[in-house]
Amino acid sequence: PQVQLAKYSSYHKIWLIILFISITLVTPLPLENLPLEGQFSFEEINHAARDFGNRYQLPPLAVLHPKSVSDIAKTIKHVWKMGQGSDLTVAARGCGHSLQGQSQAHQGVVINMRSLRLHPIQVVVQNGVVQPYVDVYGGELWINILHECLKYGLTPKSWTDYLHLSVGGTLSNAGVSGQAFRHGPQISNVHQLEVVTGKGEVVNCSKKQNAELFHSVLGGLGQFGIITRARISLEPAPQMVKWIRVLYSDFDTFVREQEQLTVAKATFDYIEGFVIINRTGLLNNWRTSFDPQDPVQASQFSSDGKTLFCLELAKYFKHDEADLADQEIKLMLSQLSYISSTLFIAQVSYVDFLDRVHVSEIKLRSKGLWEVPHPWLNLLIPKSSIHRFAEQVFGNILKDTSNGPILIYPVNKSKWDNRTSVVIPEEDVFYLVGFLSSAVPSSTGSDGLDHILSQNKRILDFCESGRLGVKQYLPHYSTQQEWKAHFGPRWEVFKQRKSTYDPLAILAPGQRIFQKSL
Ligand code: FAD
Known part of the structure; x- marks a missing residue:
């Protein structure tokens, strides 16, 4: 019987060893034990739960600071192998300049993409x-x-x-x-x-x-x-840029000429525009960075509280081409019918022109105004709807004030590849209109978050009820039903692509399009 017992226990030992090995193989290593060149942080990671929008804060479980592409691949493969038994998700984070938590992963892994800078550009x-x-x-x-x-x-x-x-x-x-x-x-x-x-x-x-x-x-x-x-x-x-702003009081003329410039053969290198609501002192403010072509008339110009439309243009040139650039600008401007006393031109370096928003960022940061809530709303509006949109939104919903810049400029669909995933309106020309609002924290007035959000909702409701064919840019929705409506006929392709490349819905959970199924 003793021999029997010994046999029995060694038989069991073998099974125990097999069981141990299989459990070890099946149970994934904890994240911190993954063999990576970079490392995970599990503490002091709250910054990964914040973004520029400053409204959504979803703390992750860990932040990965990868040192190689393979670190990212190993981490995702690890989460993939955990399968549907785990609710772990992964979000890449560039700078967290998203607006509604898109680069966050609640109790998941946020990958700090900025740490992956192995080789020079x-x-x-x-x-x-x-x-x-x-x-x-x-x-x-x-x-x-x-x-x-x-x-x-x-x-x-x-x-x-x-x-x-x-x-x-x-x-x-x-x-x-x-x-x-x-x-x-x-x-x-x-x-x-x-x-x-x-x-x-x-x-x-x-x-x-x-x-x-x-x-x-x-x-x-x-x-x-x-x-x-x-x-x-x-x-x-180029090396230099002539940076131009002119004003219109009539919306129809403004958009017609803005559009004409985008299709003209000889035109500017950059075309944008913005809406100015009730800002009489604005032209005087521009004096610090722009030269009015007619200083006396410009100082006498008053908007009388009206809504104005600013066409913003830029012409690039090399140092030795300044005269030629001036001639071309003169010719192109002569074909426009802006308010003549409102021509402002600045000459800046190419870098200063492209990096212009950073100057505002530095100013706002110094006043503590950069890290406030940003309830931005960006829309792509078909050309056929832009007049109706302007009439209702600039003439009614926002007629007295705005809480930040309102961008408006046309783009041509022919320059967008319809095989990509981005959703755009169904017309050859559409407008990007961006309401780049900042909210004053804890204000209950017209500059407070609730007020701005309700204005945004009124704008979206109008687009929907008026069937304007508008699509959100940097889109944000809470339900899959809304996402389906956003994608329209392209939803099935988007879903099919998801099931091919990320079937467990591990990636970018902060977009709230798909949920990892457990
Ligand atoms: P994040 O906010 O970190 O990420 C955005 C999304 O992309 C998240 O879902 C994230 O998971 C995902 N992601 C990040 N990195 C990767 C990656 N490597 N691979 C795959 N997915 C990734 N946009 C314009 O088009 N035009 C503008 O003129 C413009 N101006 C802006 C001005 C300001 C002041 C700000 C704050 C934003 C502006 N944006 C503009 C919006 C900007 O394009 C978005 O915020 C965009 O998300 C880039 O920010 P980010 O690099 O910080 O990305």
């Missing part, structure tokens, strides 16, 4: 390359790319108004500014991407290689993969 100009390009990491800031490219006399073509944003963050949306009428958004100026999918696979993609993934990721709101590298198209850089 690589500008490629020669070796028979017809078009120059730059290879950058997904967490790189556009301002750094600009400075690096300028060393080679080159520049990216399409920008955002503010350059302290990450490449991965803007390419997940679209990246739109006053150059988009000519070059399209930033997502139209990318040759190639390296992406880590929701299964932890590292995939290179372009229009020719893995094209479906390439198009999915561009404008894909972070749903299909994390952009770890991007190849961006470049062109020769």
Whole structure:
């Protein structure tokens, strides 16, 4: 019997060992034990629960500071292997300049994309390359790319108004500014991407290689993969910029001429505009950065509390081309019918022009006004609806005041690739209208958060009830039903792409489009 017992226990021992090995293999390592070059932080990570919008705060479980693409791949693969038994999600965070928690992951992993900066930005100009390009990491800031490219006399073509944003963050949306009428958004100026999918696979993609993934990721709101590298198209850089502002009191004339400029052969390099509501002192303020062409008349101009429309233009040039630029500007301006006493021109360097919003950021930060709630609303409005929209919104909902700049400028659909994930209106020309409001914390007045949010809702309700065909840019919805309506006929494709590249819905949970199913 003793021999029997010994046999019995060694038999059991073997089974115990097998059981232990299989449990170890099946049970994933805790995050902190993953063999990475970078590391996880589990403490003092509350900054990853904040963003520019300053309204949503969802604390993560951990923040990953990757030192390699493989760190990101291993982490996602780890979460992928945990399968549906775990509710762990992963969000890439560029700078957290999102508005409603899009770069947050509640009790999940936030990947600090800024820490992935292994190699310098690589500008490629020669070796028979017809078009120059730059290879950058997904967490790189556009301002750094600009400075690096300028060393080679080159520049990216399409920008955002503010350059302290990450490449991965803007390419997940679209990246739109006053150059988009000519070059399209930033997502139209990318040759190639390296992406880590929701299964932890590292995939290179372009229009020719893995094209479906390439198009999915561009404008894909972070749903299909994390952009770890991007190849961006470049062109020769100018050195200087003539920066022009003129005012209109008539909306119809303003939009007609703004649109004409976007299709004219000889035109400006940058075309934007904004709406000025009840700001009589504005022209005097511009004196610090712009020269009025007719100082006496400009100082006598009064808006009488009216709503005005500012056309903002820029002409790029090289140092030795200033006279030619002046002549071209004169000719182009002579065809416009703005209020003649309101012509303001400034001459600035190309970098200062592109980095102009950063100057405001520094000022606002010094007054503690940068980190306030930002209930921004960005809309893409079809040309056929823009007059109705303006009449109701600028003539009624916002007729007395606004709580920040209101941008308005047209772009051409032909410059947008309809295979990407971004949703745009169904017309050849549409307008970007951005209500870039700041709220005064704890105010209950017209500059308070609640008031601005209710104005935003009135604007959205009007668009919906009037069937204006408007789409949100940097979209935000709370239910999948609303997301379906946003995507319209493209919803099925978007869903199909999700099930191919991130079937467990691990990525970018802060967009609230898909929920990880348990
Ligand atoms: P984050 O806020 O960190 O991330 C945004 C989303 O992208 C999140 O869902 C995140 O998970 C995902 N993401 C981040 N990195 C990656 C990556 N590498 N791969 C995949 N997904 C990723 N936009 C314009 O188009 N035009 C403008 O002129 C413009 N001006 C702006 C001015 C200011 C002052 C601010 C604050 C924003 C502006 N934006 C503009 C909006 C900007 O494009 C978005 O905020 C965008 O999200 C970029 O910010 P970010 O790099 O901080 O991204």
